[in-house]
Amino acid sequence: MTLNLxxxxxxxxxxxxxxxxxxxxxxxxxxxxxxxxxxxxxxxxIGILRIRxxxxxxxxxxxxxxxxIGNNEITVLVNDAEKGSDIDPQEAQQTLEIAEANLRKxxxxxxxxxxxxxxxxxxxxxxxxNGIS
Amino acid sequence: xxxxxxRREGRRFAAPLISPQPIRSSLIAxxxxxxxxRSISTQVVRNRMKSVKNIQKITKAMKMVAASKLRAIxxxxxxxxxxxxxxxxxxxxxPSVDVKKxxxxxxxxxxxxxxxxxxTSVKISKAMHKxxxxxxxxxxxxxxxxxxxxxxxxxxxxxxxxxxxxxQKNPLNYTQVSVLADDIxxxxxxxxxxxxxxxxxxxxxxxxxxxxxxxxxxxxxxxxSGGKLGDLDSYEIEGGxxxxxxxxxxxxxxxxxxxxxxxxxxxxxxxxxRMSAMxxxxxxxxxxxxxxxxxxxxxxxxxxxxxxxxxxxxxSALEG
Numbered sequence: 001m002t003l004n005l006x007x008x009x010x011x012x013x014x015x016x017x018x019x020x021x022x023x024x025x026x027x028x029x030x031x032x033x034x035x036x037x038x039x040x041x042x043x044x045x046i047g048i049l050r051i052r053x054x055x056x057x058x059x060x061x062x063x064x065x066x067x068x069i070g071n072n073e074i075t076v077l078v079n080d081a082e083k084g085s086d087i088d089p090q091e092a093q094q095t096l097e098i099a100e101a102n103l104r105k106x107x108x109x110x111x112x113x114x115x116x117x118x119x120x121x122x123x124x125x126x127x128x129x130n131g132i133s
Numbered sequence: 134x135x136x137x138x139x140r141r142e143g144r145r146f147a148a149p150l151i152s153p154q155p156i157r158s159s160l161i162a163x164x165x166x167x168x169x170x171r172s173i174s175t176q177v178v179r180n181r182m183k184s185v186k187n188i189q190k191i192t193k194a195m196k197m198v199a200a201s202k203l204r205a206i207x208x209x210x211x212x213x214x215x216x217x218x219x220x221x222x223x224x225x226x227x228p229s230v231d232v233k234k235x236x237x238x239x240x241x242x243x244x245x246x247x248x249x250x251x252x253t254s255v256k257i258s259k260a261m262h263k264x265x266x267x268x269x270x271x272x273x274x275x276x277x278x279x280x281x282x283x284x285x286x287x288x289x290x291x292x293x294x295x296x297x298x299x300x301q302k303n304p305l306n307y308t309q310v311s312v313l314a315d316d317i318x319x320x321x322x323x324x325x326x327x328x329x330x331x332x333x334x335x336x337x338x339x340x341x342x343x344x345x346x347x348x349x350x351x352x353x354x355x356x357x358s359g360g361k362l363g364d365l366d367s368y369e370i371e372g373g374x375x376x377x378x379x380x381x382x383x384x385x386x387x388x389x390x391x392x393x394x395x396x397x398x399x400x401x402x403x404x405x406x407r408m409s410a411m412x413x414x415x416x417x418x419x420x421x422x423x424x425x426x427x428x429x430x431x432x433x434x435x436x437x438x439x440x441x442x443x444x445x446x447x448x449s450a451l452e453g
Contacts, residue, residue: 006215006219008215008216008219009216009307010213010216010307010390010393011209011212011213011306011307012212013212013215041379041383042379043379043382043383065386066382066383066386068219075219077216077219077220077386077390079307079311
């Protein structure tokens with residue numbers, strides 16, 4: 001009994017295959033999903049998604065969206081998603097530093113909120129790389 | 134034959150030498166020359182041929198441009214199709230839900246020469262408007278695209294809430310459309326949003342389609358009353374403070390995904406329709422060119438024959 005996971009973004013399908021288990025981070029914490037989970041519809045926060053295939057964990061950075069868990073079918077719809085293996089560590093680190101600098105410079109509520117979001121996105125990407133190792 | 138006729142009549146043969154058919158297409162040319170002289174000059178026909186040939190070249194080029202744009206945008210449209218299917222699976226697509234406030238979002242193109250797709254969209258929007266009109270109900274339009282705006286502004290000006298043009302200046306991407314969706318949601322009160330666009334099935338078939346997005350309150354109401362949306366209740370909603378908040382976020386996300394897909398599909402349909410319109414236009418120009426060439430040749434031969442007759446009659450008059 002395996003779960004079927006589909007990760008979709010507006011531009012393309014990022015992942016579509018069977019997995020053994022996933023760990024999803026939502027607004028109210030992280031939830032782990034095993035086969036035969038109860039049906040849930042939940043909001044997904046900016047963070048990482050861990051996928052287990054046969055004792056191997058894979059990380060993906062998600063930029064917020066929704067997830068629907070039905071009878072052994074998981075559909076995750078996010079604004080953007082990147083596999084950990086596709087992210088360049090150097091570039092992600094640089095983006096993180098730039099985002100932190102922007103946050104310190106930001107003025108006005110709107111800029112602060114935007115800078116915060118950018119920072120969380122950059123952090124999620126860095127975590128995705130570190131998660132593999 | 135000409136000599137015998139000359140001896141019988143004693144005057145020039147001009148118009149009767151040209152057979153009746155080309156007269157139809159060169160009727161305009163005849164007006165420009167005074168009566169009594171050779172009625173159609175080859176110059177006039179040649180000018181017409183040149184302009185028709187230019188038109189043919191232009192339409193052929195437009196067709197190729199449209200074909201290449203179509204190829205580029207088609208893959209993106211197909212990728213975005215998978216996005217709204219989970220929403221339909223979860224929330225159901227309920228076009229027949231009766232609501233008080235309807236908002237019709239009509240998607241059309243900015244440029245013309247794309248066949249009849251814009252007129253069909255406008256026709257369906259107007260039909261929807263009539264269908265959802267009634268006591269205590271109001272229907273408003275949100276228009277994307279110059280062509281629908283031009284058509285709808287004529288008779289439904291007071292019902293237009295918001296109109297947005299020049300969508301395709303920058304290549305379409307999700308962030309732009311989600312900002313647009315946000316804009317619409319903020320400015321318009323709605324119970325149900327109906328998006329009307331042309332769905333791209335293949336290069337020759339585009340069907341006008343309508344997608345419905347219900348507002349969160351209506352979704353709750355329908356979920357409790359059962360039916361397709363009743364399945365929603367069986368899902369536990371997590372990840373936020375209240376169920377209502379999640380449903381609102383979900384509805385907004387659904388709207389922006391569906392709008393993104395609709396805009397892409399409409400752009401594909403526009404390019405496909407333009408391709409076929411330009412193709413038939415080049416073909417018509419080719420046919421017209423053929424007819425004009427026949428006229429030109431006949432005119433040329435007629436003038437040569439007339440010159441010959443003059444020379445010969447002049448020579449025979451000299452001889453006595």
